[in-house]
Amino acid sequence: MLSHPNGQGRSGSRPGLPPLTRKDGEPGWAAGLRNLYNSVVDEPLPDSFDDLLKKLDESDDG
Amino acid sequence: MTAESASGHQADEEFRKELLGTLPHLRAFARGLSGRPDYADDLAQETAIKAWTARERYTPGTNMRAWTFAILRNHYLSELRRNRRQTDLDDGAVERMLVMDADQEGGLHLSDMEAALLQLAPERREAVMLVGAGGFTYEEAAEIADCAVGTMKSRVARARAELNRILNAEPDPQALARRKAAIRSGAGLTRSGTESSSAHRRETG
Numbered sequence: 001m002l003s004h005p006n007g008q009g010r011s012g013s014r015p016g017l018p019p020l021t022r023k024d025g026e027p028g029w030a031a032g033l034r035n036l037y038n039s040v041v042d043e044p045l046p047d048s049f050d051d052l053l054k055k056l057d058e059s060d061d062g
Numbered sequence: 063m064t065a066e067s068a069s070g071h072q073a074d075e076e077f078r079k080e081l082l083g084t085l086p087h088l089r090a091f092a093r094g095l096s097g098r099p100d101y102a103d104d105l106a107q108e109t110a111i112k113a114w115t116a117r118e119r120y121t122p123g124t125n126m127r128a129w130t131f132a133i134l135r136n137h138y139l140s141e142l143r144r145n146r147r148q149t150d151l152d153d154g155a156v157e158r159m160l161v162m163d164a165d166q167e168g169g170l171h172l173s174d175m176e177a178a179l180l181q182l183a184p185e186r187r188e189a190v191m192l193v194g195a196g197g198f199t200y201e202e203a204a205e206i207a208d209c210a211v212g213t214m215k216s217r218v219a220r221a222r223a224e225l226n227r228i229l230n231a232e233p234d235p236q237a238l239a240r241r242k243a244a245i246r247s248g249a250g251l252t253r254s255g256t257e258s259s260s261a262h263r264r265e266t267g
Contacts, residue, residue: 027222029229030194032175037195040090049085052107056078056114 077117080126081110087127087196088134094191095138097180105141109134128198132206135188142184178228182221189217190225 045053088109092102113120113130120129179187185207192203193214204214 027226027230029175029178029225032173032229033179033190033195033225034197036173036175037090037094037191040093041086043086043089045085045089046103048103049107052110053082056082056110 073122074117076122077120078114081113081117081130084126084130085110088130091131091191091196092134092138094176094179094195095135095184095188097176105134105138109137112137125202127196128202128206131192131196132208135206136208139184174229178225181228182224186217186221186224189214190221193218194222 085106088106089102092105092109093099096102096105109130112133116133120126179191182190188207189203192198192206193200196203198206200211200214200218203218204211207214209217
């Protein structure tokens with residue numbers, strides 16, 4: 001069975017992200033470096049960000 | 063509500079939306095810079111607060127990711143300098159991170175990639191994170207890091223060469239043991255310190 005994480009099959013659907021595919025002639029770790037970055041980008045924000053999000057939400061209501 | 067405050071409100075909304083979209087990138091960049099997930103999240107949050115406070119200075123339609131990355135790296139560097147001044151324990155912190163990586167099977171797991179990044183000088187780590195991971199052009203990265211484009215190109219090239227050397231080497235238990243020993247004795251620390259300046263820095267007085 002093919003896995004499509006989050007239903008996002010193409011990296012092109014995520015603006016601002018570098019491509020996931022390996023480019024010709026680059027060393028193997030180069031894709032690993034991009035994956036390291038992209039894997040964090042793809043993580044949901046941890047709970048520790050709740051206060052920040054609340055603060056941003058309320059900041060112009062008061 | 064006046065027309066002016068209404069448009070200001072709308073601008074804030076736009077800014078907030080864009081800033082929220084940038085948060086995952088700030089986490090990723092900070093993780094690569096610092097190698098410490100919890101600290102990286104703190105950096106990302108502090109950066110978001112700073113960006114929000116300074117939102118008047120942001121030009122809508124320009125690159126929010128680049129703008130906030132510049133805030134993050136400046137904040138990170140000033141934290142590093144402050145820690146160094148206050149406690150002079152920065153090298154010790156680097157040592158703890160690396161030794162933790164080498165010794166702990168469970169708990170905090172650093173991939174080979176992350177461990178290799180931490181061996182680079184901060185400027186080179188930042189350069190390869192911006193260009194190699196974040197997908198910025200040399201010009202954009204140079205602006206974020208507040209350096210000349212040629213300097214950025216050279217930092218990226220050196221970072222790549224070092225990563226080639228570190229990551230393409232066959233895993234060799236003896237080499238790892240030597241590296242750990244070097245880290246413990248402090249011999250491996252200059253590479254983790256500030257590029258060139260650590261070699262030139264002298265205790266005065």
